[in-house]
Amino acid sequence: MxxxxxxxxxxxxxxxxxxxxxxxxxxxxxxxxxxxxxxxxxxxxxxxxxxxxxxxxxxxxxxxxxxxxxxxxxxxxSPIKTYHIEDLLPIFYEKGKNPLLLILDRITDVRNFGSIIRTAVCAGVDSIIIPKKDMAMIGSDSIKTSSGALFKVPICKEKNIGKTIEYLIKSGLKIVSATEKSNKYWYDIDFSFPTALILGNEENGISRKYLELSYEKAKIPLIKGISSLNVSVACGIILYEIVRQRKNIIK
Incomplete structure (x- = not known):
């Protein structure tokens, strides 16, 4: 201690x-x-x-x-300050940003959590939203696995992710879930709009209620029949498709 x-x-x-x-x-x-x-x-x-x-x-x-x-x-x-997205999103819009948010649904492996944060920072994500419960702990391990990136992106801890998603929809964001339960590939989705990408739990994926709230569902093909990709790998693939589409996101 x-x-x-x-x-x-x-x-x-x-x-x-x-x-x-x-x-x-x-x-x-x-x-x-x-x-x-x-x-x-x-x-x-x-x-x-x-x-x-x-x-x-x-x-x-x-x-x-x-x-x-x-x-x-x-x-x-907590080693970092956490926020609420209701306080940050208006600031992003006022600055003329095209917001790109990441929602993590019960990511419990601290190494995955750290890797996702590091990739998110590199890809220009404006904020990462996590639940208050059933989530990898923000601590020395997550800071280490993110290579310090945890200090470079605002982390929003929300009590009710469902209500947060509903708020984001009302605020003009397109909700996209990364899931194999889709017939649409990630590169066929238009990410030019304000977007919140949802990544799900390592074992159970994204909660059904969040899938139902999603505007789009992004699928990554698995050629050799493996059931799913590591969540941090899937994160990188989709985020860099967003970077490709939004050529001005990184200057």
Whole structure:
């Protein structure tokens, strides 16, 4: 735990959340919330309001700070700042961009996650959207596998990806899913419009409800009968078709 950025104590944590510092996980000592005073209740309510994951752990977890006033609570900070796409998309439009977004649906392998981020940065992706749960952790491993690219593209963490997709559609984006469940090849799709590309889970692919919201479905042919490509490889193939079509995306 010493290698991670950590905050402990009730008041410092309240201040951190109110200051919009990105907290990955919050840990309470087992039984901590019993008989909670006004400040404990405030911390619990702030955590829930900001969709921060809360975990109850044993007293041993706090032994490293036994000489500190940890008050039975600590939090691990995210190494990067995360955003909401509703705040970023208007800025992209105001700057005259033709937005290119990437939506990752439950990508759990940290190496795939890092590789996707690195490719996305190289291909000029404006932002990457990920779910708050069921997703590879943003940490030292993902930073390493992305070769530091994680710091070069805004990451949006969204509680409800379905509603986020609906917002993007209303905002003028074409939703394209990378899936073998299509008769249309990736190079036959027009990517000149504002686009959000969805990549799915390594085992189950893209959620059905997201496929149903998609305007287009992009298929990559598999000549020798392999069931699917590695998700980071598929990402690179489709993103660079977008780069080819949008010749002005990289200058």
């Amino acid at each position: 010493s290698k991670l950025k950590v905050i402990y104590g009730i008041h410092p944590l309240i201040e951190a959340i109110q200051s919009k510092i990105t907290i990955r996980k919050l840990f309470f000592q087992i039984g901590w919330e019993q008989g909670a005073n006004i400040y404990k209740k405030k911390l619990i309510n702030l955590s829930k309001k900001n969709n921060i994951q809360i975990h109850s752990v044993s007293k041993k977890k706090f032994d490293q700070w036994k000489n500190k006033n940890h008050q039975g609570v600590f939090a691990i900070l």
